[in-house]
Amino acid sequence: MNRRILMFALAAALPVGAQGVPHDDVHEHDRVFQRASELVPWCKAEAEAHFVGRGETTYQWTSSYHDRGNVLHVEGKLRVEGADIGVHCRIARGAREQYATIEISDPRA
Template sequence: MKTIVAMLAVVALPVLAADPPGQGNHSHHERIINQASELVPWCKSEAESRYIAKNITPYQWSASYHDRSNVLFVEGRLRVHGDDIAVRCRIARGAREGYAVIEINDPAL
């Protein structure tokens, strides 16, 4: 029994050392975004989830994207409650997706 506990400690120790609790340890699981086209799916998903959380179903996502210097931009549009709603997202090139910013022009949110 002592051998099993010792083996578990040896196996778990490197994992615990590499991922200490309470230290923002899930940031290494986020994607790094290097191109504006990579921001489009994040922007769509984030916008849709904000509506779905309020039990509103969005439709007809469309988007364009571009970059300016080291900032990546997405200009999107969702159809919600009969209106076209503008969605804008941005992030610094090479940043983790958790640092992306979303703006939705809808007072209902």
């Protein structure tokens, strides 16, 4: 009897996604990008987080954005510890944030 109670308690403590809720519901709060300009803040934040996570200081951010077909692009540059680092982000129009990609071109690496 105690074993059944323990199993029930463990099942109740599992995250919602682990209890059989469809995977898409987990990402219901992701942003959906329709315009390239909407991708700019995401791209900047992700690039800064990459370097801050490594203990490096970031400075200026500059960028431009454009659409090419159904793909949204951001070409950015971030100043990190005195070096200019190229950043390219892209995502399909109408896609959720989880599908965005970022490429960082760090000449120091």
